[in-house]
Amino acid sequence: MRLRNVIKTYPAARGRSEVCAVDDVDLDIAAGDVQAIVGYSGAGKSTLVRLLNGLEPATSGSIQIGGTELVGLRERQLRRLRLDIGMIFQQFNLFESRTVWGNLAYPLDIAGVGKAEQQRRISELLHFVGLPDKAHTYPRNLSGGQKQRVGIARALTTNPSLLLADEATSALDPETTHEVLRLLKRVNAEFGTTIVAITHEMEVVRELADHVAVMENGRVVETGRVYDVFSAPQQPVTRRFVGTVVDDEPSTEALAALRTRHPGRFVKLELREGGPRQTDVFAVLHERGVAFELVFGGIEEIQGATFGNLTLALDGPTASVDEAVRELAALVPAKEL
Amino acid sequence: MLTALPTDTRVGELWPDIWQATGETLLMVALTMLIGGILGLLLALGLYLTRRGGLYENRVVSAVLNLLVNFFRPIPFIIFIAAVQPAARLVVGTGIGFPAVVFSLILASMFGIARIVEQNLVTVPPGVIEAARAMGASRARIAATVVLPEAMAPIILGYTFAFVAVVDMSAVAGLIAGGGLGSFAQTFGYRQYDPTVTWVCVLILVALVQVIQLLGNTLSARILRR
Ligand SMILES: Nc1ncnc2c1ncn2[C@@H]1O[C@H](COP(=O)(O)OP(=O)(O)OP(=O)(O)O)[C@@H](O)[C@H]1O
Numbered sequence: 001m002r003l004r005n006v007i008k009t010y011p012a013a014r015g016r017s018e019v020c021a022v023d024d025v026d027l028d029i030a031a032g033d034v035q036a037i038v039g040y041s042g043a044g045k046s047t048l049v050r051l052l053n054g055l056e057p058a059t060s061g062s063i064q065i066g067g068t069e070l071v072g073l074r075e076r077q078l079r080r081l082r083l084d085i086g087m088i089f090q091q092f093n094l095f096e097s098r099t100v101w102g103n104l105a106y107p108l109d110i111a112g113v114g115k116a117e118q119q120r121r122i123s124e125l126l127h128f129v130g131l132p133d134k135a136h137t138y139p140r141n142l143s144g145g146q147k148q149r150v151g152i153a154r155a156l157t158t159n160p161s162l163l164l165a166d167e168a169t170s171a172l173d174p175e176t177t178h179e180v181l182r183l184l185k186r187v188n189a190e191f192g193t194t195i196v197a198i199t200h201e202m203e204v205v206r207e208l209a210d211h212v213a214v215m216e217n218g219r220v221v222e223t224g225r226v227y228d229v230f231s232a233p234q235q236p237v238t239r240r241f242v243g244t245v246v247d248d249e250p251s252t253e254a255l256a257a258l259r260t261r262h263p264g265r266f267v268k269l270e271l272r273e274g275g276p277r278q279t280d281v282f283a284v285l286h287e288r289g290v291a292f293e294l295v296f297g298g299i300e301e302i303q304g305a306t307f308g309n310l311t312l313a314l315d316g317p318t319a320s321v322d323e324a325v326r327e328l329a330a331l332v333p334a335k336e337l
Numbered sequence: 338m339l340t341a342l343p344t345d346t347r348v349g350e351l352w353p354d355i356w357q358a359t360g361e362t363l364l365m366v367a368l369t370m371l372i373g374g375i376l377g378l379l380l381a382l383g384l385y386l387t388r389r390g391g392l393y394e395n396r397v398v399s400a401v402l403n404l405l406v407n408f409f410r411p412i413p414f415i416i417f418i419a420a421v422q423p424a425a426r427l428v429v430g431t432g433i434g435f436p437a438v439v440f441s442l443i444l445a446s447m448f449g450i451a452r453i454v455e456q457n458l459v460t461v462p463p464g465v466i467e468a469a470r471a472m473g474a475s476r477a478r479i480a481a482t483v484v485l486p487e488a489m490a491p492i493i494l495g496y497t498f499a500f501v502a503v504v505d506m507s508a509v510a511g512l513i514a515g516g517g518l519g520s521f522a523q524t525f526g527y528r529q530y531d532p533t534v535t536w537v538c539v540l541i542l543v544a545l546v547q548v549i550q551l552l553g554n555t556l557s558a559r560i561l562r563r
């Protein structure tokens with residue numbers, strides 16, 4: 001999938017000026033990838049995702065999915081395309097007037113799939129999402145987590161190569177969120193479905209995504225592999241998001257509080273996968289006879305790679321501490337606080 | 338039972354006529370609800386689909402439909418029935434009698450029904466419609482297989498409400514010699530100073546309304562409960 005200079009403006013309405021919901025976005029998403037899109041409310045995430053299945057037409061730019069250009073297509077052509085794009089929602093959006101089975105049959109009817117094939121497909125998917133006994137239940141009798149699993153099953157009935165998820169776990173508790181994310185990971189792994197997932201929870205990004213794009217005011221301000229973005233966030237908005245799940249460095253107030261309790265100099269060290277390890281750092285301090293204490297931060301694991309942001313309070317003879325700080329700075333990215 | 342009634346009432350000899358008038362009311366209301374119900378539903382769909390943000394958003398059509406509904410709906414039926422007499426002559430061939438009453442009832446009720454049903458259609462969450470669009474459903478398919486079924490429970494209550502209103506309106510039929518319980522009560526109860534006849538008619542109407550309301554509530558609750 002390839003987005004180039006994609007712009008979506010909503011015309012000025014009564015009492016409101018024109019809104020540029022998506023502003024000149026370039027984005028590439030590889031087939032089979034899980035791409036997260038994060039951003040604060042109103043950043044344009046939903047709008048961007050709705051452009052991908054043509055629910056909203058782009059104002060200008062180019063959106064190519066598997067070689068097909070979406071921008072400028074007619075509704076009829078878009079409809080055919082949507083059969084290959086599943087979508088799940090924060091509020092699940094199940095048909096309350098239909099049973100779980102009826103919900104799953106709906107997209108198959110649209111696709112013109114015969115009854116026998118429908119039967120096979122639906123029961124297969126109900127088993128896949130772990131709800132084989134709920135086929136004849138109405139959505140109102142399901143829990144939130146079950147509803148979202150039905151939503152996922154329904155989005156997958158036509159075997160789409162792309163799945164769009166707009167805040168799919170935002171209405172769920174942490175435990176259920178975890179279950180749904182595991183299910184989505186299985187969808188990605190077993191069916192090779194490309195997933196584009198909007199979220200404002202970095203925990204979701206960390207658990208689910210391969211790549212992440214950060215949006216602010218309609219623009220994509222930062223993109224990259226999840227590990228890279230988490231370990232070295234560039235933009236202020238990204239740092240704030242990453243800061244919600246991994247500790248970077250103490251805030252000014254936290255730092256002031258720490259200083260009242262701990263003597264010595266504060267140094268923040270960044271440890272990254274493949275670089276010097278904690279033992280190397282501690283060896284330096286040990287050699288110089290510098291006492292140290294970990295006062296902030298810790299070790300994180302993302303996509304099987306670890307990294308740490310450690311803030312140490314160093315104590316000892318001034319000369320030794322100076323020497324230790326110099327050596328540490330040569331070893332890993334270090335910052336005196 | 339009849340012996341308990343005041344002796345100066347003719348209700349005893351009028352029973353056959355009362356049942357006939359009841360039958361007329363039932364037929365009048367049933368025909369109105371069938372034809373007016375369908376026309377009202379179509380009008381409601383027109384209103385709903387062409388409104389702002391609707392599946393077939395269309396400012397002009399929406400404005401015209403709204404004007405039409407807002408024009409006809411506030412007219413009291415007792416005036417409406419007289420006003421549409423020329424149209425009745427044109428369509429059903431006569432300006433008086435049973436056919437003219439049914440014609441007027443259909444015309445008057447469909448605008449009311451249209452509004453009631455439109456209000457119920459609006460309650461369908463936009464997200465559900467969006468989900469169907471995302472699956473590649475056409476707009477017409479969404480209207481028929483998502484919007485209507487999702488709004489069915491409140492629509493049934495809406496029709497129940499309309500049914501009762503039509504029973505009320507049908508009482509005016511006597512004005513153009515349309516028959517039914519309402520005009521019967523006026524002719525043989527009110528004008529003949531026979532309150533017993535009036536009250537018998539009232540009780541039959543109340544029973545009718547109760548049964549309809551009960552049916553509507555039960556049906557709607559059954560749909561809602563699933
Ligand atoms: N149909 C519309 N008409 C006019 N403006 C719109 C429309 N839809 C969205 N917008 C505007 O576009 C901007 C982006 O909205 P969008 O829903 O994409 O944000 P979001 O990042 O998904 O936010 P949230 O996290 O709250 O869902 C907002 O300023 C919003 O008001």
Ligand SMILES: [Mg+2]
Pocket residue numbers: 045046047166
């Ligand atoms: Mg949104």
